[in-house]
Amino acid sequence: MAQEPEAAFSSHSFLGNATSSLAGRVSYFYDFHGPSVSLDTACSSSLTALQVAVSQLRAGECEAALVAGVSVFATPEVFEFAQRSNMLSARGHCDAFGDEADGFVPAEGVAAIMLMSAGKARELGLEVLASIEAISLNHDGMSNGMMAPNSQAQAALIAGSYERSGIDVGRIGYVEAHGTGTRLGDSIEVAGLVNGFRAQAQPYDAYLGASKSVIGHTLVCSGLASVIKTLLIFRHSTIPAQPLAGSLNSTLDLDRFMISEQAVPWPSDKTYACVSAFGFTGSNAHLVLGKPERRQLEPQNSPGPWAF
Numbered sequence: 001m002a003q004e005p006e007a008a009f010s011s012h013s014f015l016g017n018a019t020s021s022l023a024g025r026v027s028y029f030y031d032f033h034g035p036s037v038s039l040d041t042a043c044s045s046s047l048t049a050l051q052v053a054v055s056q057l058r059a060g061e062c063e064a065a066l067v068a069g070v071s072v073f074a075t076p077e078v079f080e081f082a083q084r085s086n087m088l089s090a091r092g093h094c095d096a097f098g099d100e101a102d103g104f105v106p107a108e109g110v111a112a113i114m115l116m117s118a119g120k121a122r123e124l125g126l127e128v129l130a131s132i133e134a135i136s137l138n139h140d141g142m143s144n145g146m147m148a149p150n151s152q153a154q155a156a157l158i159a160g161s162y163e164r165s166g167i168d169v170g171r172i173g174y175v176e177a178h179g180t181g182t183r184l185g186d187s188i189e190v191a192g193l194v195n196g197f198r199a200q201a202q203p204y205d206a207y208l209g210a211s212k213s214v215i216g217h218t219l220v221c222s223g224l225a226s227v228i229k230t231l232l233i234f235r236h237s238t239i240p241a242q243p244l245a246g247s248l249n250s251t252l253d254l255d256r257f258m259i260s261e262q263a264v265p266w267p268s269d270k271t272y273a274c275v276s277a278f279g280f281t282g283s284n285a286h287l288v289l290g291k292p293e294r295r296q297l298e299p300q301n302s303p304g305p306w307a308f
Contacts, residue, residue, distance in 0.1 A: 022070065034062035040220065042279030043178070044137075045069060046111070047223035047287055051135045053115050063120060068112035069221035078106055078219075089181060091245075094217060096179030096210035097186050097252060097259055098244040104180045107216025111224035113231075129231045131290035133272060134165035140282035147280050149185050151192040154276070157284050158196025167288055169197045169204040173270025174239050175257070176226040178278045179210025180217060187251045189276070194255040207264065208257045209242040223277035223285060230273045234291045237266040266291070 007013065015021050019038050027036040035056050041048045046069030053065035073079070082088050082104075089095070089103035121128050138157045140150035162169060178189055190208075197204050211222075211229045218225050233239055241263050248259060275287040 041283035044277040044279040044283045044285040045220035047277040047285035064116040069224040070110045071219045071221040094181035094212045095245040096181045096213045099247045100245045101181045101183050105216040107218045109218030109221035128292045133290045134161045134288040136161035149188045151188045154192030155195035159199035169200045172206045172272045173267045174207045174273040176275045177210045178276045190252050205256045207239050226275045239264050
């Protein structure tokens with residue numbers, strides 16, 4: 001649009017390129033009247049939006065919340081910027097936790113989930129996919145560089161969230177990591193996880209995975225992509241394989257974490273799974289989801305039409 005000034009400067013292009021219209025247009029279309037907010041914390045954006053929605057629900061500002069993330073590349077600029085910053089994988093593959101990790105692969109994605117209280121979901125006869133047990137945010141502050149991940153800040157986020165919410169790390173069966181597929185970034189993230197879990201001074205063992213090895217890095221949408229993967233793990237009671245292009249990254253100190261290249265059943269003694277998302281400018285988010293008990297749903301009273 002910027003290359004065609006006559007088309008670029010119009011009421012349509014102004015609204016279409018305003019970040020605020022992402023949420024505003026959805027609220028306008030569906031006639032929603034609750035808080036309508038567009039957020040950008042880079043790769044942690046959608047988990048940050050989830051945390052804000054949880055806060056609004058708890059405050060009684062709304063009785064349901066639609067949380068969404070979208071990453072669409074209408075032009076090639078994001079690839080050009082990432083390439084010149086040496087962020088992209090030269091092989092075109094995101095090898096999270098792998099010895100051949102050399103960068104990430106940008107991917108498009110659109111995701112949306114609905115939040116409400118468990119009581120409201122039962123009243124409406126809706127299937128509960130998971131419970132939100134804890135969600136927290138923090139920032140790296142001043143570290144080795146604005147775009148450099150900070151293991152200490154990530155560990156503090158995880159440990160503080162678990163302590164405030166009374167999370168027993170021994171009941172965590174799976175961690176969906178940010179896992180961008182860079183040797184340094186993956187090592188820093190694993191170190192933060194290990195230190196965050198060790199801070200609870202409780203025995204633990206959990207599987208580790210990252211959706212980016214399968215679908216690429218959906219940037220601002222990646223947090224919700226990881227949430228949806230975790231919801232599917234709960235639904236199928238199966239932890240999928242974590243593909244590695246070669247061998248495991250030899251610099252990783254996994255401690256009690258496990259990475260399986262084969263699908264494994266969900267551990268019967270575990271009730272939690274976690275999701276991490278870290279923005280490249282230092283904004284971190286960590287979520288704990290509770291695995292719901294399967295129950296027979298009552299049929300809807302309404303004849304429809306129903307959303308899908």
